[in-house]
Amino acid sequence: MTMATAPAASSTAGAAKPAPWRALRGFKILLPFLALVLVWWAIKASGDFPDRVLVSPPQVWDALVGLIARGVLADYASTSLRMIGAAVLISAVIGVPIGFAVGVNRYAARALEGFLRFLQGVSGIAWLPLAIIWFGFTHQTTLVVVIYTLIVPIIFNTMVGVRAIPENYGLALRSLGASRLRLVTDVYLPGALPSIVVGLRLGMGYGWRALIAAEMLVRQGGLGDLIFGARTFGQIDRIIVGMIVIGTLYIIVDRLLVQPIENLTVARWGVLRT
Amino acid sequence: MSIEAAAGRSPRGRRLDRLAWRLLPIVPFAAVLLAWSAYWSAVRPPAQTLPAVADVVRAAWDLTASGELGVHVLASLWRLTLGASLGIVTGIVAGFFAGLNRHVSDFLNPLVVFFNAISGIVWLPLMIGWLGIGTALAVFLIWNTVFFIVFQNAVLGVQLVPEVLEQGVQALGAGRLETIRSVTLPGALPYVLSGIRSGLGFGWRALIAAELVGATTGLGQMIFGAAEYHRSDIIIAGCLIIGTIAVAMDRWLLLPIERRTVQRWGLVADIEKEG
Numbered sequence: 001m002t003m004a005t006a007p008a009a010s011s012t013a014g015a016a017k018p019a020p021w022r023a024l025r026g027f028k029i030l031l032p033f034l035a036l037v038l039v040w041w042a043i044k045a046s047g048d049f050p051d052r053v054l055v056s057p058p059q060v061w062d063a064l065v066g067l068i069a070r071g072v073l074a075d076y077a078s079t080s081l082r083m084i085g086a087a088v089l090i091s092a093v094i095g096v097p098i099g100f101a102v103g104v105n106r107y108a109a110r111a112l113e114g115f116l117r118f119l120q121g122v123s124g125i126a127w128l129p130l131a132i133i134w135f136g137f138t139h140q141t142t143l144v145v146v147i148y149t150l151i152v153p154i155i156f157n158t159m160v161g162v163r164a165i166p167e168n169y170g171l172a173l174r175s176l177g178a179s180r181l182r183l184v185t186d187v188y189l190p191g192a193l194p195s196i197v198v199g200l201r202l203g204m205g206y207g208w209r210a211l212i213a214a215e216m217l218v219r220q221g222g223l224g225d226l227i228f229g230a231r232t233f234g235q236i237d238r239i240i241v242g243m244i245v246i247g248t249l250y251i252i253v254d255r256l257l258v259q260p261i262e263n264l265t266v267a268r269w270g271v272l273r274t
Numbered sequence: 275m276s277i278e279a280a281a282g283r284s285p286r287g288r289r290l291d292r293l294a295w296r297l298l299p300i301v302p303f304a305a306v307l308l309a310w311s312a313y314w315s316a317v318r319p320p321a322q323t324l325p326a327v328a329d330v331v332r333a334a335w336d337l338t339a340s341g342e343l344g345v346h347v348l349a350s351l352w353r354l355t356l357g358a359s360l361g362i363v364t365g366i367v368a369g370f371f372a373g374l375n376r377h378v379s380d381f382l383n384p385l386v387v388f389f390n391a392i393s394g395i396v397w398l399p400l401m402i403g404w405l406g407i408g409t410a411l412a413v414f415l416i417w418n419t420v421f422f423i424v425f426q427n428a429v430l431g432v433q434l435v436p437e438v439l440e441q442g443v444q445a446l447g448a449g450r451l452e453t454i455r456s457v458t459l460p461g462a463l464p465y466v467l468s469g470i471r472s473g474l475g476f477g478w479r480a481l482i483a484a485e486l487v488g489a490t491t492g493l494g495q496m497i498f499g500a501a502e503y504h505r506s507d508i509i510i511a512g513c514l515i516i517g518t519i520a521v522a523m524d525r526w527l528l529l530p531i532e533r534r535t536v537q538r539w540g541l542v543a544d545i546e547k548e549g
Contacts, residue, residue, distance in 0.1 A: 028380070028384075029384045030384075031381070032381055032382065032384050032385045033384065033385065033388075036385065052403070053403065053404070107295075107298060110295065110298045110299065111298040111299060111301045111302055112302055113299065114299035114302075115299070115302035115303060117521055117524075118303075118517045118518075118521055119517070120475075120520075121475075121478075121516065121517035121518070121519075121520030121521045121524075122513045122514070122516050122517035122520070123478070123479035123482055123483070123516075125479065125482060125483045125486065126482050126494070126497065126512070126513050126516050126517075127513060128486065128498075129486075129497045129498050129500065129501035129509045130497075130501070130506055130509045130510065130513070132501055133322065133323065133501060133504055133506055133509070134323065206479075209394060209395055209396070209483075210483075212395060212396055213395045213398075213483045213486075216395075216398065216399070216487070217486060217487065227396070227399045227400075228398070228399050230399065231399035231400075231402060231403060234403065236400070236403065239399050239400050240400070242399075243392050243396055243397070243400065246391075246392055246396050247388050247389070247391040247392040247396070248388075248391075250391040250392075251387060251388065251391050254391075
């Protein structure tokens with residue numbers, strides 16, 4: 001039950017509308033989770049598992065209710081959400097201009113491509129030990145690691161997006177007397193936008209994971225801290241609640257925020273994607 | 275390449291241009307090294323904050339010479355091999371199963387979306403309790419990461435094989451298994467391979483993250499252990515090695531395999547764009 005309610009929360013809200021097929025669709029989404037919860041419950045009930053190893057679904061439900069009622073969950077979740085929000089904002093503000101600057105110049109693009117690939121190979125989390133030495137066990141350390149993880153795909157995709165714009169578009173505008181600024185606002189920006197949004201979405205996926213991992217080690221709040229801290233006390237129920245919340249929040253942000261933006265930009269400006 | 279830029283110049287100038295073009299990728303690395311050395315000699319920060327370039331080289335050399343690095347690299351690569359092969363095999367099998375049957379894939383889809391969102395490192399706290407610290411834990415996290423990427427790509431690949439091709443073989447009298455073997459499998463292969471390629475990238479990341487706390491050997495443990503003694507020279511050397519292995523794996527192992535399959539069986543023309 002707990003497993004099922006959490007991820008489907010958004011769909012039940014949508015199913016409140018009368019259209020019967022929507023209700024059916026909501027049920028179809030719920031059904032696999034229901035089956036999974038039943039299997040899990042059966043395993044717990046049939047085997048002799050102490051609570052330190054496996055808890056039953058109702059116990060997880062109780063933990064969820066308890067964490068919400070005491071405001072603990074909101075506290076941890078808001079820390080994570082604020083962190084990823086700040087990281088996305090900062091990375092986009094820094095990364096997109098860099099991607100543009102590199103993308104409009106063939107030589108710069110050639111020079112930086114390998115470097116960016118290398119940076120991506122050293123995952124953000126690998127820099128965590130160094131960041132801890134530099135900034136201590138602080139939010140700053142987490143933020144640096146997440147921004148590092150996010151910014152590389154953003155720069156890379158912006159660059160690719162700009163490079164993919166047919167040169168003729170810019171030339172045509174320039175021959176009509178457009179200024180450099182017009183060129184950026186009318187050709188490069190709309191042309192590269194779909195690719196930039198893809199980069200943002202990808203970066204979010206990497207960044208959310210890096211955030212959780214960093215929070216586990218930095219231990220200054222956040223959902224990663226919640227589940228890793230619960231481990232120390234063997235609170236399996238809390239760990240599972242945390243995992244469900246982490247998955248659900250990511251799906252909500254990805255599906256309800258990022259994907260619509262992606263669809264919009266692709267529909268509006270997506271000349272280059274088929 | 276950009277030979278047109280050099281058009282109309284003397285042959286010697288053209289050759290120089292081509293050489294410069296070749297060397298361009300080295301420029302950012304050289305620039306970082308230069309800036310780092312310049313900053314270091316100007317500010318002289320304490321070695322635990324920022325070591326000199328030479329210190330990092332020495333640390334890398336010492337680690338290699340003592341055989342310590344080899345142990346860590348082997349431990350990491352062994353885990354990656356185990357976890358990734360498990361993930362690839364289970365991902366392909368499950369992916370084909372789901373891809374060939376619409377009802378199965380429709381039923382599983384919500385679960386896949388959810389568990390994909392928590393794949394990898396999110397399982398660490400729960401799995402430390404179940405599997406303990408060590409190779410089994412890392413292998414599970416890599417399997418978990420690789421599986422979902424390969425699975426989703428396999429499903430997509432199978433579903434995108436044009437039905438006409440399958441019907442064509444069936445019309446010639448092929449059974450269901452024969453159709454899968456001779457049409458669906460090769461048709462889906464390019465997708466599966468690009469899934470494997472990005473899966474290994476994710477898996478490598480997940481491994482390093484897992485090793486930071488969940489192992490006693492491996493590159494992740496090497497740099498995390500070094501942090502305790504504030505040995506930033508070892509950390510930086512370790513990060514550079516981690517990046518080099520990731521790039522080398524992609525360049526010399528996965529990219530060639532993907533290229534060859536696409537050439538041989540590729541129904542998709544533009545898979546390279548991603549690369």
